Amino acid sequence: MGEKFEVVIIGAGPAGAAAAITTAKAGMSTLMVERGDFSGAKNMFGGLVFTKPTAEIIPEFWKTAPIERRIIEHKYWLLSEGSHVEISHRNQKFAKSFNSFTAYRARFDKWFASQAESAGTTLLTRTTATGVLWDSPGQISGISTDRGDVKADVVIACDGANSLIAKGAGLHEEWKPEDIAIGVKETYSLPKEKIEDRFNVRGDEGVAMMIYGGRQEEYAGFLYTNKDTISFGVGAIMSDLAKTKSYNMPMQLLEWMKQHPSIQPLLEGSSLREYTAHLIPEGGYYRLPPLYTNGMMVAGDAAMLVNALNWEGTNFAMFSGKYAGQTAVDAKKSGGNYSAANLSKYRTYLENSFVLKDLKKFRDVPHYIASHKYFLTLYPELLNDLMYKFFDVDGRPKQEHLAEMKKEIYTRRGRVGVVRDGIGIYRKVLS
Ligand SMILES: Cc1cc2nc3c(=O)[nH]c(=O)nc-3n(C[C@H](O)[C@H](O)[C@H](O)COP(=O)(O)OP(=O)(O)OC[C@H]3O[C@@H](n4cnc5c(N)ncnc54)[C@H](O)[C@@H]3O)c2cc1C
Numbered sequence: 262m263g264e265k266f267e268v269v270i271i272g273a274g275p276a277g278a279a280a281a282i283t284t285a286k287a288g289m290s291t292l293m294v295e296r297g298d299f300s301g302a303k304n305m306f307g308g309l310v311f312t313k314p315t316a317e318i319i320p321e322f323w324k325t326a327p328i329e330r331r332i333i334e335h336k337y338w339l340l341s342e343g344s345h346v347e348i349s350h351r352n353q354k355f356a357k358s359f360n361s362f363t364a365y366r367a368r369f370d371k372w373f374a375s376q377a378e379s380a381g382t383t384l385l386t387r388t389t390a391t392g393v394l395w396d397s398p399g400q401i402s403g404i405s406t407d408r409g410d411v412k413a414d415v416v417i418a419c420d421g422a423n424s425l426i427a428k429g430a431g432l433h434e435e436w437k438p439e440d441i442a443i444g445v446k447e448t449y450s451l452p453k454e455k456i457e458d459r460f461n462v463r464g465d466e467g468v469a470m471m472i473y474g475g476r477q478e479e480y481a482g483f484l485y486t487n488k489d490t491i492s493f494g495v496g497a498i499m500s501d502l503a504k505t506k507s508y509n510m511p512m513q514l515l516e517w518m519k520q521h522p523s524i525q526p527l528l529e530g531s532s533l534r535e536y537t538a539h540l541i542p543e544g545g546y547y548r549l550p551p552l553y554t555n556g557m558m559v560a561g562d563a564a565m566l567v568n569a570l571n572w573e574g575t576n577f578a579m580f581s582g583k584y585a586g587q588t589a590v591d592a593k594k595s596g597g598n599y600s601a602a603n604l605s606k607y608r609t610y611l612e613n614s615f616v617l618k619d620l621k622k623f624r625d626v627p628h629y630i631a632s633h634k635y636f637l638t639l640y641p642e643l644l645n646d647l648m649y650k651f652f653d654v655d656g657r658p659k660q661e662h663l664a665e666m667k668k669e670i671y672t673r674r675g676r677v678g679v680v681r682d683g684i685g686i687y688r689k690v691l692s
Contacts, residue, residue: 266292266383268589269404269413271390271426273300273374275575276561276582277419279318281377281384283586289593291382292413293374294406296389301370305446305537307572308363308485308492309469314576318583319376323359327368329487330467331359334460338523340475341645345523356466363467363485363492390420392429393557401430401556415592415599416557417585419578422540424563432559433550438500439631440544442569445511446494449531453489459527460486471572472518474641479634480514483572484527490534491527493519496541498631511538543569546624552611553604558585566611568619569627577616584610626689633685635674640682643673 268284270277273295285291297303309332315322334351378384389407393416396402403412404426418426422441427433451459460468465488472482472495479501485492495514502510518524542565552564560566561578568577588607592599611617630636647666670679 264292265403265412266290267414267593268292268417268586269294269411269415270382270417270419271404272418272420272561272563273297273377273384273386274304274370274419274421274561274578275373276563276578276585277417278370278373278377279579279582280417280419280560280586280589281374281382281582282318282380283583284589285377285381287586287590287593288381289590291377292411293377293382293384294388294390294404294411295374295384295386297386299371299386300374300384301367302386304366304370305539306366306575307444307446307483307494308365308487309361309483309572310364310369311361311573311576312359314580318579319373323362325372327364327372328465329363329365329490330462330465331356332361332363332469332485333359333462333466334468335361336468336470338470338472339641339644340472340518340521340523341642342475343522344645344649345521346641346644346648361469363469363487365487390426393426396556399555401554414556414597415589415604417582417589418557418559418563419561419582419585420563422542422562424559427550427559427563430554430557432552432554432557433563436542436544436548436565438503439498440542440548440565441499442496442541442543443499443502443511443538444494444496444541445515445536445538446492447515447533448487448535448537449491449493449528450489450534451491451528451531455530456486456489456491462486472524473637474645475521476514476517477638478510478514479631479637480511481572481637482514482518484524491531493528498543541569541574542567543627545569545627546617546620547628549620553588553601553607555601555604556599558588558604558607560585566616566620568623570623571619573619580614580616581611584614584616623690629685629689633682636682636686639674643670 267289268291270293281293333355336349339346390404392405393401394403467486470484480497482495560581566577567574
């Protein structure tokens with residue numbers, strides 16, 4: 262290739278496309294390389310994207326973006342072996358001004374990258390970045406690809422969870438198994454009318470469900486409605502799989518969830534269309550890598566910018582890409598100095614945004630939950646038992662039921678344990 266661009270972006274996922282839109286719109290010559298046949302060709306996720314962050318990058322994106330359904334109801338299901346407790350919120354405000362939507366990455370990423378192209382980005386698909394070029398020790402000056410080298414004033418690595426490029430640049434140490442989740446997803450075809458009846462939605466309305474509990478293992482499941490398909494999957498932390506040596510556990514969990522008497526009717530009559538698996542970097546605030554060096558920044562999953570608590574990966578990727586792009590634009594304006602000192606503004610942008618504010622605020626929660634597994638195992642079980650006792654009418658006074666419920670809580674977790682858990686969650690999440 263041998264060409265020179267002001268900005269070279271590796272990876273045309275949400276982070277890369279948002280970075281490219283920002284730099285190209287500001288008039289910087291921008292190249293985005295993508296290893297897939299097209300943007301999104303090999304990408305997968307659960308399926309939920311938040312509206313407002315997306316609209317900040319492409320205003321009124323819903324007029325052209327390939328959206329599946331607009332979510333009007335969010336549900337949490339806490340399972341036990343043969344029951345579930347549901348916490349849900351359905352709101353007509355979500356119908357009028359939708360808060361989130363479902364999408365397929367193959368279509369959404371393709372559309373998003375086309376917005377970057379319209380803004381002036383050169384997109385080169387079927388091109389794999391193989392490393393960075395060094396001008397002098399410590400100064401990155403471009404990338405090498407399987408089609409030749411490309412020089413650049415600044416490189417933005419948006420190459421996802423495995424980021425070999427960031428590793429090669431010394432910005433990304435090998436992640437630990439406790440920082441990485443493996444997610445598996447199955448897509449089921451189901452006629453549109455059946456989805457509408459089953460989930461009580463109309464037109465392009467949809468439902469998002471998070472699923473926890475009912476097992477000894479810690480996991481998080483999801484079920485999202487699309488136009489005529491359902492996205493159904495589960496994520497589990499690698500170190501947990503290693504401990505139990507059950508590396509096929511995500512698949513076993515998925516099978517177990519599918520057979521669960523509450524879930525099985527939701528998938529009944531559907532046919533499996535696709536199976537995919539991918540890594541999710543969930544280390545959070547404490548495990549963030551250095552985000553920049555001389556001549557390079559890292560964004561999205563490659564920089565571990567995922568809020569696992571709220572399943573926010575895509576909008577963190579978009580926003581970090583946007584801020585990396587904005588930092589490049591600022592560096593050009595201030596005389597074309599792409600040194601680490603100048604690119605440090607990228608971290609400042611992130612710190613002033615919801616991305617690092619949220620990651621920082623909830624920095625202790627993932628490890629707290631991981632070391633107090635009963636939040637996702639015992640408590641869902643307990644809650645189901647309590648609800649059963651609450652609704653069960655057996656001729657005895659309610660006072661007796663309440664006394665039994667109290668006894669059950671204290672026997673299974675202990676009075677002190679329950680109080681400690683309450684204080685712990687309050688301190689980590691609410692204070
Ligand atoms: C099972 C699962 C469920 C999820 N559910 C959700 C959800 O519901 N909502 C949500 O917001 N997030 C979800 N996420 C997380 C979300 O998918 C990621 O956080 C998001 O995709 C990160 O975007 P990115 O652009 O940083 O990386 P990616 O989307 O991984 O994009 C990286 C791009 O770089 C390309 N690439 C990689 N290496 C190279 C190379 N060397 N040269 C050229 N190109 C390269 C890839 O082909 C890809 O296009 C989920 C993840 C998983 C695994």
